[in-house]
Amino acid sequence: MRGTLTLEKAGFPTVAVVSTPGFTVSAKKTAVQFGMPNIPIVDYPWPGHIGGLSEDKVRELTDKIINGVIDGLTRPPAEGEKVAEKLPENIKVAAESYEKALEKMNQLFLNRHWSDGLPIIPPTEERIEWMLKGTDLQSDHEVAILEPRKGIATVKAIAINAVMAGCRPEYMPVLVAAVQAIADPAFGLKGPLTTTNAVSPIFVVNGPIRRQLNINSGIGCLGHGWRANYTIARAMKLITINLAGTWPGENQMAGFGKWNFYCVAEYEEENPWEPLHVELGYDRETNTVSVFPVTDLHIATTSEHEVKDPKAAMGEYATEGPEALLRALADNMAETGPLGSQAIFWGDVLWLLATNHVEVLAKAGYSKAQIKHFLYENSKVPFYKWKRGTYEFKEEDAVKAGINVSDPHFPCPVIGKPEDIYILVAGGLGDVHSAYFPTWAGFLSRRVTKEIKMPANWNEILERGQKEREE
Amino acid sequence: MQNLAVTLEVSNPTGNVVSAPFLKPAPRIADLNGKRIGLLWNFKKHGDLVLKRIAEALGERFKSLEFIKLPSGAKLPWGAYPDEKTIAEIAKNQGCDAIIGTIGD
Numbered sequence: 001m002r003g004t005l006t007l008e009k010a011g012f013p014t015v016a017v018v019s020t021p022g023f024t025v026s027a028k029k030t031a032v033q034f035g036m037p038n039i040p041i042v043d044y045p046w047p048g049h050i051g052g053l054s055e056d057k058v059r060e061l062t063d064k065i066i067n068g069v070i071d072g073l074t075r076p077p078a079e080g081e082k083v084a085e086k087l088p089e090n091i092k093v094a095a096e097s098y099e100k101a102l103e104k105m106n107q108l109f110l111n112r113h114w115s116d117g118l119p120i121i122p123p124t125e126e127r128i129e130w131m132l133k134g135t136d137l138q139s140d141h142e143v144a145i146l147e148p149r150k151g152i153a154t155v156k157a158i159a160i161n162a163v164m165a166g167c168r169p170e171y172m173p174v175l176v177a178a179v180q181a182i183a184d185p186a187f188g189l190k191g192p193l194t195t196t197n198a199v200s201p202i203f204v205v206n207g208p209i210r211r212q213l214n215i216n217s218g219i220g221c222l223g224h225g226w227r228a229n230y231t232i233a234r235a236m237k238l239i240t241i242n243l244a245g246t247w248p249g250e251n252q253m254a255g256f257g258k259w260n261f262y263c264v265a266e267y268e269e270e271n272p273w274e275p276l277h278v279e280l281g282y283d284r285e286t287n288t289v290s291v292f293p294v295t296d297l298h299i300a301t302t303s304e305h306e307v308k309d310p311k312a313a314m315g316e317y318a319t320e321g322p323e324a325l326l327r328a329l330a331d332n333m334a335e336t337g338p339l340g341s342q343a344i345f346w347g348d349v350l351w352l353l354a355t356n357h358v359e360v361l362a363k364a365g366y367s368k369a370q371i372k373h374f375l376y377e378n379s380k381v382p383f384y385k386w387k388r389g390t391y392e393f394k395e396e397d398a399v400k401a402g403i404n405v406s407d408p409h410f411p412c413p414v415i416g417k418p419e420d421i422y423i424l425v426a427g428g429l430g431d432v433h434s435a436y437f438p439t440w441a442g443f444l445s446r447r448v449t450k451e452i453k454m455p456a457n458w459n460e461i462l463e464r465g466q467k468e469r470e471e
Numbered sequence: 472m473q474n475l476a477v478t479l480e481v482s483n484p485t486g487n488v489v490s491a492p493f494l495k496p497a498p499r500i501a502d503l504n505g506k507r508i509g510l511l512w513n514f515k516k517h518g519d520l521v522l523k524r525i526a527e528a529l530g531e532r533f534k535s536l537e538f539i540k541l542p543s544g545a546k547l548p549w550g551a552y553p554d555e556k557t558i559a560e561i562a563k564n565q566g567c568d569a570i571i572g573t574i575g576d
Binding site: 001002003004005007008009010011012013014015016017018019020023027032033034035036037038039040041044049050051053055058059062063065066069070072073075076079086087089091092093094095096097098100101102105109111114122123124125128145149150151152153154156159160164238242243245394396443444455 | 474475476477478479480481482483484485486487488489491492493494497498499500501502503508509511513514515517518520521522524525528529532538543548550552553555556559560561562567568569571572573574
């Protein structure tokens with residue numbers, strides 16, 4: 001939509017043909033945000049994706065919109081649509097009891113698309129002030145502007161959503177850095193939030209703050225049980241709903257929705273190599289948060305790490321030992337594919353390697369770089385599989401990427417380069433299940449890492465938090 | 472009459488937005504005959520077929536209409552993911568009078 005809006009702004013009369021239902025609301029919202037609420041938009045007369053239709057059917061349906069296209073180019077658009085009224089900053093919810101007021105407030109927030117469907121903690125003035133004690137930044141300090149809505153993420157706006165999510169004040173520095181990360185142009189927030197693909201961000205925390213806030217990196221680290229993991233992820237989801245302004249079916253078009261935002265700490269203590277933030281050039285004692293635009297996790301389970309049979313096959317047919325482990329992980333990447341679609345748009349992928357797998361590989365002398373190269377080379381798939389797993393395959397893109405399209409068995413990479421594979425450590429001790437997060441479209445969104453700036457009174461914030469939890 | 476004994480006062484979580492100034496749409500074309508129309512394909516499947524049929528149908532109704540496949544951006548081919556930063560200049564250099572674009576998935 002931005003392409004046609006840019007052209008309209010430059011003085012070209014344009015018509016935008018919306019070829020997928022549901023995208024009309026998104027297109028109109030984009031037009032309003034652009035300052036052009038009444039640009040002509042023509043709906044295509046088909047209730048789903050048109051990618052599967054025959055050419056004849058496309059012709060037949062297109063004929064039905066020709067008059068609309070002509071009108072869009074020749075008739076002055078109707079006077080501007082009414083822009084939505086600005087809702088008040090504070091809302092009063094009255095009821096016979098606290099419990100009923102709470103229920104009423106939750107329903108109101110959901111009706112207004114201000115909630116994720118789970119009960120929220122009421123963002124009262126008292127709770128917001130409490131949350132703001134977790135930072136030394138001024139409440140009106142603008143941290144970022146969040147696309148697509150261009151919502152202004154002030155410290156206070158972040159704190160409001162943090163209260164709703166159930167965060168503690170000491171999580172605020174992580175949240176501020178996480179908001180900076182998603183707002184970074186390299187992350188391209190609008191893309192991951194509005195794509196039809198199932199992309200959800202995963203936030204990885206490094207540095208001493210992990211232990212200070214009890215952000216889990218061990219057993220259960222992607223599941224429930226740890227307030228920091230769950231509520232930081234939830235706050236970020238609420239921020240993408242409320243400040244970035246996205247809602248399923250309106251402008252968040254993922255067919256299965258954004259089912260999970262994860263927040264996890266890297267298990268640095270069990271990492272024999274350098275942890276992520278050190279690999280990226282930060283000091284070990286610096287706190288960082290990294291956001292990855294990934295599709296959801298796949299589990300690679302393998303445990304035959306010992307070579308028991310001296311005659312056991314090695315190389316491509318390895319079934320025992322560290323090489324077999326690496327090949328199993330590579331097989332997992334190959335089966336998952338670039339993301340099941342859009343090969344060529346390779347982006348950043350993430351492995352949370354199981355502690356058992358890490359131990360085996362480190363003991364066998366593998367470095368991280370060697371693992372990355374091995375996985376890159378051995379996760380390639382034959383062209384015929386690569387092509388059929390690719391949505392919107394274009395031969396010229398494949399040829400440009402060095403793929404021999406006349407050879408059905410030509411080995412095609414599922415990753416752009418080895419350095420796009422991020423190897424971290426997490427999970428239970430001795431675990432044999434590694435977690436793999438495939439990527440989305442690397443040309444639109446990439447991993448971003450931000451330093452977590454610590455408040456000057458951080459120790460005081462931590463002590464207050466400790467005392468409150470003990471009360 | 473209900474006894475509304477409890478009032479929760481809570482904050483709107485959506486904050487403010489960077490407001491865009493209202494922009495007037497470009498003037499429309501009174502007569503499409505003899506015009507040059509840029510076709511902007513957003514690289515999504517069958518968007519090119521939609522544009523192809525629109526061009527055919529308009530060509531049947533209007534004389535001397537010219538259609539050009541508008542490159543998606545500087546150094547990009549037609550049908551690549553559009554680069555909004557360079558597209559207006561390309562449309563100008565190509566002599567477009569109007570644009571038809573596809574949106575969606």
